[in-house]
Amino acid sequence: MGEQLTGSQILCQALLEEGVELLFGYPGGAIMPFYHALPEYPGLRHVLVRHEQAAAHAADGYARASGRPGVCVATSGPGATNLVTGIATAHMDSTPLVAITGQVPRAMIGRDAFQETDIIGITQPITKHSRLVEDVEELADAVHEVFAVAREGRPGPVLLDLPKDVQNQKLDVARSGGGKAAPGAGGRREGLVGAPTTTALVEAARLIGRAERPLIMAGHGVILSDAYVELRALAERTGIPVITTLLGISAFPESHPLHLGMPGMHGEVHVNRAIQEADLIIGVGLRFDDRVTGNLAAFARSAKVIHIELDPSEVGKNVPVAVGLVGDARAILRELLEAIEPRHCDGWRGQIASFVRPRADSFKGGLSPEGILTALEEASAGRCTVVSDVGQHQMWVAKLFRYQRPNTHITSGGLGTMGFAVPAAMGVVLARPGEPVWAISGDGGFQMNMQEIATMVQEGIPVKMAIFNNGYLGMVRQWQQFFHGRRYSATPIWSPDYVRLAEAYGIPGWRVERCEQVDGLLRAALAHEGPALVEFLIEQEANVFPMIPPGASLSEPIESEVVTA
Numbered sequence: 050m051g052e053q054l055t056g057s058q059i060l061c062q063a064l065l066e067e068g069v070e071l072l073f074g075y076p077g078g079a080i081m082p083f084y085h086a087l088p089e090y091p092g093l094r095h096v097l098v099r100h101e102q103a104a105a106h107a108a109d110g111y112a113r114a115s116g117r118p119g120v121c122v123a124t125s126g127p128g129a130t131n132l133v134t135g136i137a138t139a140h141m142d143s144t145p146l147v148a149i150t151g152q153v154p155r156a157m158i159g160r161d162a163f164q165e166t167d168i169i170g171i172t173q174p175i176t177k178h179s180r181l182v183e184d185v186e187e188l189a190d191a192v193h194e195v196f197a198v199a200r201e202g203r204p205g206p207v208l209l210d211l212p213k214d215v216q217n218q219k220l221d222v223a224r225s226g227g228g229k230a231a232p233g234a235g236g237r238r239e240g241l242v243g244a245p246t247t248t249a250l251v252e253a254a255r256l257i258g259r260a261e262r263p264l265i266m267a268g269h270g271v272i273l274s275d276a277y278v279e280l281r282a283l284a285e286r287t288g289i290p291v292i293t294t295l296l297g298i299s300a301f302p303e304s305h306p307l308h309l310g311m312p313g314m315h316g317e318v319h320v321n322r323a324i325q326e327a328d329l330i331i332g333v334g335l336r337f338d339d340r341v342t343g344n345l346a347a348f349a350r351s352a353k354v355i356h357i358e359l360d361p362s363e364v365g366k367n368v369p370v371a372v373g374l375v376g377d378a379r380a381i382l383r384e385l386l387e388a389i390e391p392r393h394c395d396g397w398r399g400q401i402a403s404f405v406r407p408r409a410d411s412f413k414g415g416l417s418p419e420g421i422l423t424a425l426e427e428a429s430a431g432r433c434t435v436v437s438d439v440g441q442h443q444m445w446v447a448k449l450f451r452y453q454r455p456n457t458h459i460t461s462g463g464l465g466t467m468g469f470a471v472p473a474a475m476g477v478v479l480a481r482p483g484e485p486v487w488a489i490s491g492d493g494g495f496q497m498n499m500q501e502i503a504t505m506v507q508e509g510i511p512v513k514m515a516i517f518n519n520g521y522l523g524m525v526r527q528w529q530q531f532f533h534g535r536r537y538s539a540t541p542i543w544s545p546d547y548v549r550l551a552e553a554y555g556i557p558g559w560r561v562e563r564c565e566q567v568d569g570l571l572r573a574a575l576a577h578e579g580p581a582l583v584e585f586l587i588e589q590e591a592n593v594f595p596m597i598p599p600g601a602s603l604s605e606p607i608e609s610e611v612v613t614a
């Protein structure tokens with residue numbers, strides 16, 4: 050007879066076999082056997098968060114920054130339901146995330162036991178796969194299966210639900226199924242497949258050769274498939290300008306003469322106009338979501354679309370496609386590069402240059418987000434990763450910071466989850482030790498997960514936090530100003546004294562009220578070894594321009610201050 054291991058020990062071993070080094074979690078009754086086993090496995094570092102939502106976002110941030118699945122752990126019932134927003138965030142943005150939840154013992158399932166909740170049922174629509182482990186014999190295989198699903202093809206979240214008695218069940222390890230990691234454990238690219246037909250590639254190359262007004266739209270898939278080099282080669286060989294979507298930002302260097310900017314609801318006027326006038330759009334690793342297209346019926350009516358995308362269900366879902374190339378973006382771009390002839394687009398680029406409008410964000414001379422972000426870029430010497438929250442500041446961070454290095458902009462795009470930045474930045478720091486990581490939040494979103502400063506202090510995670518404090522839930526206030534006759538219902542928001550809050554947590558905090566303070570205090574925050582906080586009192590009613598009103602087409606931007614009745 051071989052060695053007897055508990056389900057919890059088998060789980061820890063299987064996690065190590067998957068290359069896991071880091072878990073974010075919070076204990077409780079139904080997951081206690083796992084926490085009992087954990088100290089026996091020093092290769093698994095556990096970060097105790099202050100709210101399970103933060104565990105999911107931190108694991109998400111870690112996964113986005115490292116390309117490896119992020120792991121979060123919670124107890125049954127309220128612990129598990131607190132993960133839900135983080136799982137949904139990862140699902141919308143294709144992040145490989147493994148959520149492990151305790152469950153009540155098998156004999157109690159279905160009896161409304163204390164802290165019982167059907168987390169499999171709750172998370173089914175927001176995971177790629179969720180699995181209740183019904184016997185310890187299945188456990189090791191189940192772990193390897195969910196990691197493989199999270200990582201393979203289009204990445205996404207998975208959930209493993211473990212009844213407490215299964216965690217305690219003993220098994221002779223000789224019979225534990227071997228616990229072999231899936232091929233490619235830990236890596237970003239494994240499992241990405243792609244084999245578009247030659248006919249489709251030839252047709253795509255023909256369209257690229259003939260187009261007069263072509264554009265490349267690069268999305269998150271370029272980052273997920275490490276296709277920076279190939280994307281740049283395609284742009285440079287053809288002279289085709291490159292648009293980067295919110296999640297595609299940092300897939301192409303912003304100093305490059307072919308970089309145009311961000312499309313969509315808060316995209317630049319010249320970018321949206323170029324889309325509306327284009328005769329060919331090459332979409333790479335994106336899903337043409339409604340914040341990018343505006344009114345679909347009026348989107349890029351003169352353009353044929355070549356759609357390069359790993360997930361076949363995305364091709365033709367929102368936008369009719371002339372050629373769909375299904376597979377890994379990098380592999381397809383490589384094949385396409387062999388099929389196309391060099392060309393240039395000088396005339397078209399000149400035309401787009403004539404569409405450019407002066408920046409119209411409504412900063413009236415106070416502390417402007419533009420000034421802050423320029424100083425932040427200079428103080429960090431372009432080496433940092435920026436994690437933004439959701440709202441006006443998110444759009445400024447997307448548009449005003451100039452990203453040069455791959456995958457240095459991280460944000461919740463699809464779900465638009467306020468409270469994401471602070472915990473996600475913890476995961477990014479742990480994936481990129483030694484690199485400055487800024488969490489930039491509004492005063493609303495910061496207050497949603499600011500309890501995580503305690504986690505940073507206890508675990509020594511040096512996140513640099515910037516709060517753009519305008520005293521409002523700014524983006525909602527902007528909509529109220531434009532579309533609800535300036536009725537600021539439930540958008541003025543009080544904040545605590547953030548400097549004293551920082552002090553209470555034992556970290557340095559500064560308030561910046563004047564432009565001349567910006568640079569020095571940013572540098573002070575960077576020079577400090579641990580977590581640090583800088584609050585910027587920005588203009589209260591600054592707006593993000595341009596803006597396509599919800600439901601309108603990309604040709605109908607609001608370009609400057611207007612107040613509707």
Ligand SMILES: Cc1ncc(C[n+]2csc(CCOP(=O)(O)OP(=O)(O)O)c2C)c(N)n1
Nearest residue numbers: 440441442465467491492493494522523524
């Ligand atoms: C969890 C969550 N609740 C509500 C919203 C809706 N929402 C989107 S932006 C926004 C305002 C954000 O305010 P703040 O964090 O202060 O940032 P600002 O827009 O002022 O930069 C709100 C409430 C959301 N996106 N996420």
